[in-house]
Amino acid sequence: MKLRISCITVIVAIITSGCVTAAIENARVEATGLLEGEAIVVMAKSYHQGNETEADYIQCVETALGYGANALNVVPAQQFIDKLFPWFEPRTAPSNTKGLMQFMEKLGVSKAIELMGVRYIVWIDGDTERVTQGGSLSCAAGPGGGGCFGFAWWQDDADYEASIWDLDQSESVGTVTADYSGTSFLPALVIPIPLIARTQARACGGLAKQLKTFIIGGEQV
Amino acid sequence: MIATRYFRYSIILIVAFAAGCASNVTVEGPSIPRPHFDKLPLIVALRLPAEFQDFVHEENVLGRESWTIRLGSSNAKFFTQLFGYMFDNVIVLGPDDDMLDYTFDALVEPKIEGFEFSVPNQSKTDAFTVWVRYRMQVFDSVGTSASTWTVSAYGKSQTEGLSGEKALQRAAVLAMRDAAALILLQMDKATNIGVLADGPINTGKPDSGEASDGKSINDEPTVFDIFTIGGIDEVTN
Numbered sequence: 001m002k003l004r005i006s007c008i009t010v011i012v013a014i015i016t017s018g019c020v021t022a023a024i025e026n027a028r029v030e031a032t033g034l035l036e037g038e039a040i041v042v043m044a045k046s047y048h049q050g051n052e053t054e055a056d057y058i059q060c061v062e063t064a065l066g067y068g069a070n071a072l073n074v075v076p077a078q079q080f081i082d083k084l085f086p087w088f089e090p091r092t093a094p095s096n097t098k099g100l101m102q103f104m105e106k107l108g109v110s111k112a113i114e115l116m117g118v119r120y121i122v123w124i125d126g127d128t129e130r131v132t133q134g135g136s137l138s139c140a141a142g143p144g145g146g147g148c149f150g151f152a153w154w155q156d157d158a159d160y161e162a163s164i165w166d167l168d169q170s171e172s173v174g175t176v177t178a179d180y181s182g183t184s185f186l187p188a189l190v191i192p193i194p195l196i197a198r199t200q201a202r203a204c205g206g207l208a209k210q211l212k213t214f215i216i217g218g219e220q221v
Numbered sequence: 222m223i224a225t226r227y228f229r230y231s232i233i234l235i236v237a238f239a240a241g242c243a244s245n246v247t248v249e250g251p252s253i254p255r256p257h258f259d260k261l262p263l264i265v266a267l268r269l270p271a272e273f274q275d276f277v278h279e280e281n282v283l284g285r286e287s288w289t290i291r292l293g294s295s296n297a298k299f300f301t302q303l304f305g306y307m308f309d310n311v312i313v314l315g316p317d318d319d320m321l322d323y324t325f326d327a328l329v330e331p332k333i334e335g336f337e338f339s340v341p342n343q344s345k346t347d348a349f350t351v352w353v354r355y356r357m358q359v360f361d362s363v364g365t366s367a368s369t370w371t372v373s374a375y376g377k378s379q380t381e382g383l384s385g386e387k388a389l390q391r392a393a394v395l396a397m398r399d400a401a402a403l404i405l406l407q408m409d410k411a412t413n414i415g416v417l418a419d420g421p422i423n424t425g426k427p428d429s430g431e432a433s434d435g436k437s438i439n440d441e442p443t444v445f446d447i448f449t450i451g452g453i454d455e456v457t458n
Contacts, residue, residue, distance in 0.1 A: 047348075052346070083254070084257070085256045086258070086401065086402035087257060089402040090399065091374075092406065106257065
């Protein structure tokens with residue numbers, strides 16, 4: 001009975017999800033690896049630099065990196081920022097590796113980072129946008145009941161880039177990019193049936209998986 | 222009797238409708254983390270204006286929504302905590318305290334010069350943004366104006382997972398925290414307040430101004446402005 005319910009759930013989930021295409025690439029500059037007790041922190045690039053990365057996407061990547069196979073030790077971003085105040089605020093955080101070297105020389109910064117055990121900062125840039133949509137759908141209700149008729153669709157593109165900085169070496173060790181495109185459909189014949197493409201969620205899972213491989217696995221190519 | 226009942230229902234409907242278009246945000250004030258910062262060896266008197274105890278900003282957005290942001294006493298708490306991290310000794314003065322009753326190296330009078338915000342409807346983004354501008358006047362130990370510095374800071378918060386009120390509240394807190402970072406890292410450079418540890422400035426000119434309590438007079442202050450966008454090193458004179 002349980003098996004039957006599980007099968008039905010899986011089939012319904014597959015049928016009712018839209019199409020998502022994915023492309024993940026990484027570019028390694030230096031070898032990587034995490035020792036026992038070392039951690040990473042996931043940050044959105046500063047809004048002072050015009051970055052629009054969604055806070056919930058950062059949270060999703062942070063969570064995905066910290067759980068499952070090859071889980072990494074992730075320090076929450078706000079804790080990291082607070083411990084380094086005022087050197088890692090949106091205004092003052094280093095925006096490039098040249099700034100990273102200067103940042104590491106600031107009063108108390110190296111010591112605070114050492115205490116937290118943070119080895120890598122993962123900077124995430126990018127966002128999910130609705131690129132196109134179409135179709136029409138109308139619903140009506142009356143005393144005898146109601147219903148919808150029509151067909152609507154939309155396409156979301158999720159483009160994210162993660163730059164990984166090694167705080168031990170004060171340099172960038174590479175980037176991982178995730179480009180996902182998902183089309184959702186909403187046909188309605190009395191009852192609307194949403195076939196939703198979870199583009200952003202897939203981009204989160206894909207990027208996190210690749211980041212784990214990149215950070216743990218890493219020999220220079 | 223029926224007319225009275227209809228009148229009562231009408232009032233309830235009007236109030237309910239008006240409440241639907243108005244948002245109230247109360248900012249408790251940011252708690253600033255202990256900074257990595259060497260305190261300046263100064264005794265500083267911090268004179269907090271009355272508006273720092275109960276600041277309220279009201280704004281109608283495009284004639285559709287009304288927003289009220291109550292900062293309450295968060296500015297007073299913010300500056301008291303920040304200056305406690307910045308200087309060896311801080312004396313907090315109220316608007317009616319007489320500065321001549323106290324001994325200090327420098328007196329700082331912060332004021333809110335501007336407070337603005339944008340909501341997603343205006344910016345066509347998913348974010349609330351708050352800009353705050355503080356004007357800080359620095360006096361020496363005898364009340365001569367040493368410098369004036371304008372600090373512009375901003376904070377931005379997306380609405381995801383948050384109500385509009387919460388997002389605006391967070392943006393306001395981030396703006397104040399941004400101001401804190403700027404004041405910590407730039408105040409001495411911008412105002413030369415550290416020099417006042419050696420004694421009052423010598424203007425060599427007749428005095429011409431006065432602190433807000435009217436007890437002292439001063440020379441024309443040096444005005445500094447630091448703008449937010451573009452980094453912390455843009456100090457213009």
